[in-house]
Amino acid sequence: MKISLNWLKDYIAIDLAPERIDRILTDTGLEVEGVEKIEAVKGGLQGVVIGEVLTCERHPDADRLNITTVNLGEGEPVQIVCGAPNVAAGQKVVVATVGCTLYPNPDEPFKIKKSKIRGVESHGMICAEDELGMGKSHDGIMVLAADAIPGTPASEFFNLGDDYLIEIGLTPNRADAMGHIGVARDLKAYLNVHENAQLEINRPDVSAFKVGEVINPVAIEVEDRERCPRYCGVTIEGVEVKASPEWLQKRLRTIGLSPINNIVDVTNYVMHELGTPLHAFDAGVVNGKVRVRTAKAGETIVTLDEEERKLSETDLVIANASEAMCIAGVFGGIQSGVSDSTKAIFLESAVFNPVSVRKTARANGLNTDASFRFERGVDPELTMYALKRAALLIQEVAGGEVAMAPVDNYPEPIKPFQVSFNSVRCNQLIGVNIPETEMEKILTNLDISVVEKNDADWMLEVPAYRVDVQREADVVEEVLRIYGFNNVPLPEKLNTSLSYRPKPDKEGLKNQVADLLVGFGAFELLNNSLTKAAYVEELGQDVLLPERHVRMLNPLSNELDVMRQTLLFSSLEVVAYNQNRQRSDIKAFEFGKVYHKFESGYHENERLLIILSGKREQENWNSTSEVVSYYTMKGLVNALFGRLGLANMTSEKALKSSLLEDGVQLITGKQKTGEMGRISKKMKKYFGIKQDVFVADLDWDALVQSSVMNKVKYTELPKTQAVRRDFSLLLDKQVTFAEIQDIARKSDKKLLQDVGLFDVYEGKNMEEGKKSYAVSFVFQDKEKTLKDEQVDAIMNRIREGLEKELNAQLR
The missing domain is CATH 3.30.70.380 (Ferrodoxin-fold anticodon-binding domain)
Structure with missing residues (x-):
């Protein structure tokens, strides 16, 4: 999630360096992944100053050039040759001094140097608008007001207002921080607690909202209240759809959004301000009625990306009297969207069930800013406020008049959470004694009210927007993150006792094998246990079956919709990724579980996958270019089995029913403990891999179990010859x-x-x-x-x- 520092300051009165804000947010659980300076003009007009033209004379050898002397505020006036037709003595102008760099085109910097033009020295350049990167005009130089002071830095004169983009890796539980005001709330809590500040959140005033003449009322019917507990709407007549004003476009561009038009831009602006998505419909398409209903069997809608999407009967839609206009909480329809010809709009602000939105978004392969927020849970108390805030902004940038009393369909208000909390237990869990007064101060600054106290037992009221705070442990986490993880002291001495180690020691054996493989030059992989079902469907070869998938009920995406049945496919993704970045010599291994669904129930099995591809040794002048082969893998696997003491107990058999080819099964005792071989041409083509890949897929659970049979014996060295x-x-x-x-x-x-x-x-x-x-x-x-x-x-x-x-x- 992207946050603009200048935008953030609209809601909280802070004057902190971006680096300090980075530290505070990360310490409080909103991990900052990067801070980037956003310059209003590339280069920041460094070395560009305001000047005064003292003299202006025609160049003796060029009719279109003038020789000027310019006062730069300090030192002697400088001589500058200027070709602009409108330059004249007495003007206040913008001067790029020798040594500075201009960016008339962001990708083509232009450095100002001392030069001779037709035999006359020139010490700088009097600039036009486009030469500064501040516009497109090149009719002549910029002529400033007479009160401009020579020597003033141009960045100061134009008040460029550079900004900082703060990128936050928002975890799914932090639904409260999906807008600038939510981030400001965490800053407020931290600064009020740690620096005794008296900061408050400055929410925009919506008291100016008023209803004009009621000429376009819309009836609203909510047929599925479980999936849409609150729905608000209002119409605005007489709007003019056009480009947004510069301030609004600049705010959106700073956080990486492209301006579309003033109506849509306002809905995006309010969403990133409050964390509450809104949607604007062309009121002519709404035609007096909005129905919040489930889709009909076989119903379709053409969304804003011009794709026709077939809806299922589990999808929630916003419809008019006859057809669906929008996939609720996910994506708008193109026919009902705001266009240049729109003169009246219906503005929607709603709360949709997170699970319903998540399922619909995944089923339709969509991931939008709106679904991102609805899936995590929006604040139900902001719905009407957001509607009024957006309506006022639309009137400001697009004109128009509210043409109906706003409708608030909210029959069963969502109540705050009641949470029992014990302050003594809180300190025990944190490991430090936080005074109760400070604990209460932290909670109050996070909008969590203490409604009842009985010594250490408190009853708390948590606002409905904090969907992640519903247990005592969640409250303890809130106290700790504002108190500061770094403020919990680490003792100089820790006491522990030796625990019982089971035999065989699974983790100990794993470390031994990992050390062996790392010594061979292999890197350990750690891939996601989630993968996509398509791998099995297209490459399973009747070995892995789709019906054995352990499917996610609410998958994050179609790429992560099932638990993996094998470690192979994700490892081949790693090979392809590295190969495409000129890292084609691969030695890697991964310990991990695979998951299957059988008629008897679910089954987990821990595996060890080893993967080799490319050259045996790093390319060097004194090394051969020999590539790895099946026998390279076999030697490594033999060494591994020898390390576990299973070499003499293990035999090989021909491969049967395998994802691999040209290899063998490994049998230890009477139990299959793995297989090794080469991936097929079909797999190579599927993943775009250009070289052979050798794989050993070992059953780690079976190897650990077999290691019990390993008996270590000591004998004297033989005295006879072999x-x-x-x-x-x-x-x-x-x-x-x-x-x-x-x-x-x-x-x-x-x-x-x-x-x-x-x-x-x-x-x-x-x-x-x-x-x-x-x-x-x-x-x-x-x-x-x-x-x-x-x-x-x-x-x-x-x-x-x-x-x-x-x-x-x-x-």
């Missing part, structure tokens, strides 16, 4: 090394220590459909030296097993 034998095997191409390893280990479980693959050959002079593997076998008896006969017997069993099960041939 014996190595090799086989060169001719195999079918589809045979994997894992199958060879399994057969070898089944042949001997005592003396065979290791099986390795040290050469693979496929290609020239090789029978079609075949490949060659060179496999090593290491044997050792830790008690006595092995004999050739023992090793030969085991090798024969291995050979027989390979020939029988894999149709292998010795070469």
Whole structure:
């Protein structure tokens, strides 16, 4: 949310530096994400002063140039060559001095230098309006009033009034701070409490509001009071739709809004002032009647963005007698909108149910300034005030007369919240003793009234606009944020006791694995648990199913409407994001939960996803440009399983029903603990990824559970030598090394220590459909030296097993 400092000062009498306001707002919970100076004229007219033309003579070598001497208020007068036809002695003018920079075009700065023009020195420039960036006129130089004082800085003379834009990262709970007055309220509370100021909020006076001749009454019917508890409206006749005055346009531009016309600009202005959205309809389209109703089946509306939208029967609309004119609280319709031909308007100010607005906005893929506020909850007590405030401003900038008594359809007023509060418990939760007088002062400055006291037990009345303060804990938070988080002292010594650590220690194992992966050069990812349903629908490949989605009841957007079923898709977003910024070498991992909905109920499972792509090593003069491969991933996963003590208990099987391809399943004991492989071409194309991406998707819950089987044993180092034998095997191409390893280990479980693959050959002079593997076998008896006969017997069993099960041939 964007706040203008000059605009803010209309409501609270402060004279604080922007940096100080930044600190106060952040300390009170309205985190300031940035402060930007907004210059009325780019460059701020630095180095530009008011001058007086003392003499003006024709240039001897140019008919259209004049040589002038100009008094700049101090020092000797300077000589300036000027080509303007209207320059004359005795004028007060605007002078850009040598060294200053002008911005006639914001993107093309122009620096003033000492120069010679047709042989005559010139020390500056007498400026026209467009050369200063203050207008478009270039008919001649600006001639000022005779009382202008030479030497006055131009920025001071023109009273440019630079502003500061304060950008606040507004959290969803702070519905009270969705306008400038709400932000001013927090400043008031802080300064009144900490600096004993006596500040009040200066709300604009609406006492001048009056009804003229009643010539355009509108009947208002609210058919769904649950979704629209309050609806106010009034008509204004005789308006002239045109561009807004400069002050109004400047205010809107400062906070990043584009002016549209004086009527719409006023509704936007009041919304950003009070936090209460309004909407103006062309009264001719309203035609005497407004109905607040749910949409009819199949009903459509063309919204202001010229898109036709099909409404559902759960959408609330503002309609006339025959058709919908506006999606309530979200977006207006183009047919009922204010246009240049509009002569009368119907002005709406309402309260809509936050859940209803949120669902409608998400269903229609809309996110507007109005829906942003209604979704969080607007102040029901400001509805009529906002209507009168906007009506007065419209009359000021567009003329016209109120043509009906304002209607306030509010049958069941929303009451303030009653909250029980205990001051002793408040101090216990905060960890510091705040005097009750100061506590009450904080609450009073936040418009929270103490209606009853019984020693430490208080009964509070919280205004209806504070939808986030309905429990004692919420009140404690309010006290703390104004008292100041930084004012709670931290003790020099903290006492604690060792807690029971479960076995296996899930967090301890996670730290060990994270350290291993970081040591490999990987970065840890932390992605949102929310994602979009379209991923599963388009890429699920019958592995992930749409019916297993855990859907959000009130999604923030269509991009975040379900809980993730896999960590893969959000990680591929990271790969694509980095690749598009020339960071294509990716090594990353993420611990996170995935969520599924089954007939038996909901299920959570914690996973570990590892993702590799690009070059193995950082590009350097003495490094190779080798890229990561499946075997890079396999080596890393083997190291991980070894770190958990599960390497000897884990086997591999062919992939079945997987999002990955060209990979394997990992089986620890009898339990599937993950899979690794490469993403498909379809996924690469979907995410716009241009290189191979290798993935290991591991079941972290299963790995932790399996780690219980890991028994650490200590043995003496063997005193005997190991014996190595090799086989060169001719195999079918589809045979994997894992199958060879399994057969070898089944042949001997005592003396065979290791099986390795040290050469693979496929290609020239090789029978079609075949490949060659060179496999090593290491044997050792830790008690006595092995004999050739023992090793030969085991090798024969291995050979027989390979020939029988894999149709292998010795070469």
